[in-house]
Amino acid sequence: MLLTAKKINKSYQDNHVLQDANLDIKSGDSICISGENGSGKSTLLKIFCGLLRPDLGKLSILDRDPYKQPENLFIKQRIGVLMHSNMLYPQLTLKENLLFFSKLLGIINHRSRTYEVTDELNISKFLDIEIYKLSNGNRRKAGFAKSLLNDPEILITDEPEANIDSDTIEIFSNIFLQRLERSKANLFKSHNEKFYEKCSNKRMKLEHGRLLDL
């Protein structure tokens, strides 16, 4: 199992966002989480990628405890994350950003991997342009490129299709599907029906803090 979450609970003061949420992700899974606004989808994704801690519950990623060092470093090296924000340095160029993050990820051939990922997303022509000069759509692609640098075992994305055109949605979908052929897993949240229909092989809904199969 790539990820196992048992009875995950998370509250913001009196608002119980997640109540006993359970999830198992295995190789080849591409899970789309849907739910109403404010139902806790982003919170759940943030817990899985390590940006938030649950109040209660047990989480195991790649058969390791994400709250222990150095186990969490092993996990972080093998997951890819794209949240609402692209989490890139606006003053640095696309190349500088990707090289910086690939160095932190410990990628040996960081230069060739940077070119490989940008070629795949068709953004190589923007490599020497600062992120703040890019359009919202290209920034999203840049953020997605960053999440793919380490060819992650689990790719966790929060509305990856936000701000992008239909051609790019096609590119993103193909990447999602190609990953499944290589036994990788995707976990994402999306409101774009066309995107999630194509990219997911399992759909779940977050309702009253619980994850339900659809």
Place this chain on the structure above:
Amino acid sequence: MKNWVKILLTISSKDLIIELKSKEIIVTITLFSLLVVSIFSVTSSNPSNLSAEIGAGIIWASVVFSGSIAMSKFFSHEEKDETLNAILLMPVPIELIFFSKILSLFIFLTISECLIIGAFSIFFNSNPLSIYILTVIPIFNLGFSCVGTFFGIISSKSRSNEILLTLLLVPIVIPLIMFATELTKAGLSGIHSPNFNLWLSLGILFDIIFLVVLTFLFGKIIDQ
């Protein structure tokens, strides 16, 4: 170990490249420190004959306030663009992230001190450079950057982060400011401080205590 040093330098050099491109912090601290030193200069009746006590106060007041402005700018960007979260998602020990930010701030503070000392020499016709101030600078910068990084990250979550950082930072670094002004005073007056070893021990002790305690607490706070 070699790998950790490489990561530390990667993060810090990234901060410096961003600063070289934006020049935002450098411009802010240059203007602020010039302004503070020149205000003291024009309000002083005889700037060329300033007492060592007041001179040391002017230098370190300028460093503390321009440094805290630089820190709040530095961390508010990280918060706005969620780039600190991006680093936290990387396979890098939290302590190393803390140390890399301390290193970046250490460099910014050193630049700010060079500017302040230069401006002080011009406006007050006095050279504050001495073995005393050269001893003070690395010790002060380490402690100030350590406390500043810790509270900078906490206060960056707040809307009024600039005021909050100064309010949190200044009371804690008072022993460090006392250490710095005492030794700078000795350097400016040219009279050997009888309590040199005592003040030096205080400065070093401050650095060690805060580096150990805040490194531990930083990991805990980020974890939560």
